[in-house]
Amino acid sequence: MKDFASSDSPGVQRQLDRLAALSLPQGRFGLDTIVAILARLGDPQNSIPPAFHVAGTNGKGSTCAYLRAMLEAEGLTVHTATKPHLVRYNERIRIGGQLISDALLAELLAEVLDRSEDLGPSFFEVTTAAMFLAFARHPADACVIETGLGGRFDATNVIPHPAAVGIATLGIDHEAFLLRPEEGTPDDPLARIAFEKAGIIRPGSPVCTMSYPEGATLEIERAAMAAGAPLHMRGRDWDATSVDVIEYSDHHGYLTLPLPTLAGSHQAQNAALAVAMLRHQDRVSVSATAMADGIANAEWPARLQRLNAGPLTALAGARAVWLDGGHNPDAGIAIAKHFVGQDLHLIIGMLANKDADAIVRPLRSSLSSVSVVDVPGHESHPRCAFGERTQGFPTVGDALSALPQDGVPVLIAGSLYLAGEVLKANHEVPD
Template identity: 30%
Template sequence: MMHFDSLQGWLTWQESLHPLTIDLGLERAAQVFRALNPDGVKPPTITVAGTNGKGSCIAYLEAIYRAQGYRVGAYTSPHILKYNERIKIDGKPVSDELICEAFSRIESVRGDISLSYFEFGTLAALDIFRRSNLDIQLLEVGLGGRLDAVNIVNPDVALITSICIDHIDWLGETREAIGREKAGIFRAVTPAIVGDPEPPASLMQVAADKQARLYCLGKDFGYKKQASGWDWFAGDRQLNRLPEPGLKGEHQFRNASSVILAIAEMAETLPVSEASIRQGLEKVQLAGRFQLINDEIPVLLDVGHNPQAVRTLVDYVTEAFPGRRIHAVFSMMKDKDIAGVIEIMHPVVFDWFFAPLANPRAAMEPLMREIFAQSSASNVFFGFNGFSDAFAAAKNRSQESDLLLVFGSFFLVSDCLAEFEKR
């Protein structure tokens, strides 16, 4: 049985442990979870899956429930600066010590069952939350839904934000295949909320087969923007003149609408006032989602790394920064649709600076040169030895009226925020 005194020791060991970084299938994690938690008791649970918007939905839920005074646990991934960000209680990352204790408990019951890095983290979060006297736990699905370790817990409400093509190696190459995987978080007679305006037929089919209580955006609930604020409605339930969501972009109205319905569906167990909904919508914060740093030249950060997320980013910069020259510091993982992302972005980007990442999954310079050569983008700069170098070059070519845009990967945004923290 392994034991480490530091969180970093545990994480380094976990990374080396399991032959597959992603090993989909619930049986192993479920078995360890039963050993950790034989009575099966859990806090009320909302599970959130989807291609984009998961982090935003968890952030709204967390902000609204905390505004109401509830004790909230939130599990998300990946982290941006520190692993602890993945497991938060009342808005604060838990301590190294708490996570190490959870890892020790998992290790003491695991026997010869092999677990991936992600499964260790998920089990630790669930174990910490179970012992922390929470009013509610919010769980973000890492990948897909059906076979993701988070799905060992039966949610009281399941929410799917959006469905588009990402992670094709694991989830399939079509929205139909991906929709089927995401819908794996649905349960019988349990509210299943879908914030994608055009859900694939496969998702509707799984909901029907499971006899989930399905609510679809645009059909069973929706929103309407007004001159001041916006209105939310679901059947005869409505809220009027709500403040604009604190996270920016049109898609945030869809995310916020889905969240308000989830809260309404949980109201018998956890009542929430309209005042708390308003406060949460306004106060919500999330690193790396259209995050603006007001420096001499403003810096906009976004973790968008698939075509749907990047279309949203284009709409946002066009609306929020009209007429500005945009200098993009850019990097992506090699298994993503890099060419698709560049095609969508290039009409709004003045010049590009490729920032190589120290990550085995990241696209390296030769691959990036090849993809850019075949794209419509021009003014592309290479030859930098990391984020700082690329960012300095982009800043050098900028004027005060321009915008520096750092986007394309969680790891890149992490490098950028780490640099600003050092200052």
């Protein structure tokens, strides 16, 4: 299914309509098209501020949020590119910390499409080219860029000399794209995922990673060695533990940092990866104080986010309402760790191409009820995919209204697309 987003701005919507009219390049892999587009635009990717480039299955968005918050706490001007957007397409590009304006977004999309429409670009290639134009034309001290799918063939993978590369937690997701048969690639699924993510490693740019099983570790080591890139792996070159605080260590010394305010025990490890990236590069200086402030102040919506009072949560009565866009087994495990020992009502909507049991399985012993909803505008798993003891509802609002008055918290999960609809309905649009 095509998902080209929509906008309340007529100027932006005109360009999104042009995107939607393009044929989707099924089965096309490689960077040739994005390289050609950028060449026609004067190769803006070569003129952006020092870039922190992050890949991974889970945690890469949170790692980017910590990087941005730490850099801004140092008083630096930071551009960011993250994906997907939750409510507004503009969320994908921030200029100096602010969502790109409708006027500038429409202008850049038009410029990219005018110069590249004959190349048959994808949604992501056009968006990425517009992002590079914005970052090159607006001065800043640094930029933080999140990959989309994989890394090797991701449209962002054209940055010649990142200040640092980060690879977050690895897991199995997007199998049709990342595990497609290809000669010369690893047979082991997680090693293949590592092979794809390690494609963003660049000559001379430091690489910071989490720790992984042996096969995945070997693929990242091979990629770093082939590129001549300094490799810094957790548990070997840096480490972090977190109980009441984060105790971080590397060859530079030790840091004691606060725990994140973002919910979930895994967030301390994402924050530590961001710290490692900053401490193993020399293009942007960030103090330990700014790192601590950034960890405490980072925000990342729809990742174990407790929703505020609003039109949607009012339907739930006097109970906590949590939102998470996680949709793969590793995300399910992280969510389960946060709610361990608690009873929970689950409202779930998942795309049909995802593992229907990924979120339910690790939470099963805690679930008081499971309510299934469709993800608006997308092919979703039906109620029967989640087991017999479930109920189906047309909308999240209907599911919330039907919950018993027992005060048990509720989690809405299964899809970032669904999360965006929830945030919009509760008047918590990211800004």
